Amino acid sequence: MKKEVLKVENVSMRFNLMEKKVDDLKDYVIKLIKRELRYQEFWALRDVSFSLREGERLGILGLNGAGKSTLLKIIAGVLKATEGKVTIKGKVVPLLELGAGFDLQYTGAENIYLYGAVLGYSKEFIKEKFDEIVEFSELGDFIDVPVKNYSSGMKARLGFSIATIVEPEILILDEVLSVGDAKFRKKSEKKIKAMFDKGITVLFVSHSIEQVRRLCDRAIILDKGRLIADGTVKEVSNLYEKRINEP
Amino acid sequence: MKNAWNNFIKYRFLLVELVKKDIKLKYRRSYLGILWTLLEPLLTTAVLTIIFGKFLGKGGRTFPVYILTGRLLYTYFANSTKAAMKSIRKNSGMIKKVYVPKYIYPFSTVLSNYVIFMISMIILFLAVIVFKIKPTWHLFQAIIPLSLLLVLVMGVGMILATLAVFFRDLEYLWSVVLMLIMYTSSIFYHVNDLDLGRRMWIFKLNPLYLIIVNFRNAIFGRPMDMEALWLAAMYSFGSLLVGIIFFYKQQDKFIMNI
Numbered sequence: 001m002k003k004e005v006l007k008v009e010n011v012s013m014r015f016n017l018m019e020k021k022v023d024d025l026k027d028y029v030i031k032l033i034k035r036e037l038r039y040q041e042f043w044a045l046r047d048v049s050f051s052l053r054e055g056e057r058l059g060i061l062g063l064n065g066a067g068k069s070t071l072l073k074i075i076a077g078v079l080k081a082t083e084g085k086v087t088i089k090g091k092v093v094p095l096l097e098l099g100a101g102f103d104l105q106y107t108g109a110e111n112i113y114l115y116g117a118v119l120g121y122s123k124e125f126i127k128e129k130f131d132e133i134v135e136f137s138e139l140g141d142f143i144d145v146p147v148k149n150y151s152s153g154m155k156a157r158l159g160f161s162i163a164t165i166v167e168p169e170i171l172i173l174d175e176v177l178s179v180g181d182a183k184f185r186k187k188s189e190k191k192i193k194a195m196f197d198k199g200i201t202v203l204f205v206s207h208s209i210e211q212v213r214r215l216c217d218r219a220i221i222l223d224k225g226r227l228i229a230d231g232t233v234k235e236v237s238n239l240y241e242k243r244i245n246e247p
Numbered sequence: 248m249k250n251a252w253n254n255f256i257k258y259r260f261l262l263v264e265l266v267k268k269d270i271k272l273k274y275r276r277s278y279l280g281i282l283w284t285l286l287e288p289l290l291t292t293a294v295l296t297i298i299f300g301k302f303l304g305k306g307g308r309t310f311p312v313y314i315l316t317g318r319l320l321y322t323y324f325a326n327s328t329k330a331a332m333k334s335i336r337k338n339s340g341m342i343k344k345v346y347v348p349k350y351i352y353p354f355s356t357v358l359s360n361y362v363i364f365m366i367s368m369i370i371l372f373l374a375v376i377v378f379k380i381k382p383t384w385h386l387f388q389a390i391i392p393l394s395l396l397l398v399l400v401m402g403v404g405m406i407l408a409t410l411a412v413f414f415r416d417l418e419y420l421w422s423v424v425l426m427l428i429m430y431t432s433s434i435f436y437h438v439n440d441l442d443l444g445r446r447m448w449i450f451k452l453n454p455l456y457l458i459i460v461n462f463r464n465a466i467f468g469r470p471m472d473m474e475a476l477w478l479a480a481m482y483s484f485g486s487l488l489v490g491i492i493f494f495y496k497q498q499d500k501f502i503m504n505i
Contacts (some may be wrong), residue, residue, distance in 0.1 A: 117258075
């Protein structure tokens with residue numbers, strides 16, 4: 001039995017939604033006086049528990065609003081769960097919306113250092129890997145041009161190249177396999193496949209059952225924030241297909 | 248506590264990168280570059296000297312230096328608290344996607360402004376020479392008010408950054424408060440010239456005034472005003488403590504409001 005790398009225990013996430021968004025002082029005071037400050041509770045996740053062992057590749061299925069992204073954000077540390085606990089052993093690399101941390105005024109080269117620092121890498125490490133990142137991104141001379149002049153494909157390529165420079169223990173993929181043009185897409189898929197072969201643990205969110213079947217060996221279904229199925233990818237994806245096709 | 252420290256060590260490179268970025272981008276965008284940092288206090292001091300020194304006939308030979316000291320410290324306070332207030336919203340894109348300790352944003356903003364503030368001190372250095380103010384060993388005292396100012400700005404910056412996440416219109420309110428602080432910081436007048444009577448306490452409520460007093464004492468070669476020092480230290484560390492606790496307690500809610 002391989003060791004456990006991720007453990008999600010009874011995780012619940014509550015959002016307090018105001019009926020009307022109040023985000024300035026003036027509105028807040030007026031609503032407070034008129035007693036119109038009503039909050040609506042909304043549970044994006046309810047009592048979700050599962051654990052992953054080293055090398056498992058988990059597909060997360062669910063309709064829009066089922067809580068998939070919320071779950072990934074909690075695992076990535078961006079959100080903090082209202083209740084419950086997440087234990088992680090090893091380095092997590094989230095490949096969520098690549099290049100979101102770029103500064104547009106900065107050149108590609110400067111952004112490599114900035115984004116690397118955001119991901120928690122040290123300066124020496126980035127320096128060492130700099131050439132490798134530039135080469136993989138295929139940006140060439142564009143690396144010294146401010147990112148605001150990049151196309152979205154170029155941005156995604158650079159983001160992908162920086163984020164995948166380390167070999168993480170846990171990789172979070174949120175439908176990012178569609179990066180850049182066809183050629184780069186192939187290249188990035190190859191890189192991710194190579195990581196798979198080395199036996200890293202993967203969390204994968206996708207609306208495409210096909211992709212999940214191809215990439216994962218285990219799957220869960222989330223429905224309105226609850227975990228309703230957990231098993232091998234074959235069983236669970238069949239069940240999911242059946243649920244979708246139900247009238 | 249130990250965890251927080253380890254986390255800080257892990258992300259210290261990010262802190263350095265963010266400070267560098269702020270400074271680099273500030274000067275990359277403007278043609279006059281670093282010159283502006285020096286020119287701006289020089290010009291405002293000239294205006295204030297003409298109005299309050301010449302027209303109202305206040306001050307003496309070294310009045311421009313008097314104004315400049317107050318002006319420089321106030322400008323740093325105003326600019327960095329304003330920038331820190333916006334820091335969380337400005338970086339919302341990143342905060343929503345990747346985990347980073349959130350205090351790093353107000354922190355780096357305050358620090359990059361501090362570096363620019365230190366650069367602008369060159370102008371004070373020149374003014375001291377031009378107006379022939381003899382340097383004394385009291386000059387070394389300057390490091391104390393300057394450190395207290397940093398602590399104060401960190402604290403106030405964190406409080407404002409937290410509040411601004413929930414209330415977008417805080418900027419307008421803060422600019423009014425800043426005006427009040429400016430007029431009670433004795434930037435372009437001497438407190439002794441005012442007919443205050445028992446109302447001196449108004450000044451003792453203003454931490455920036457208390458810091459400026461001791462900074463001037465250092466520049467003009469006078470011993471420290473101990474009362475002002477203790478009060479300033481109390482306000483500065485007090486606000487830092489409140490800022491850290493407040494920020495820490497609210498930071499998990501940030502993401503739902505930005």
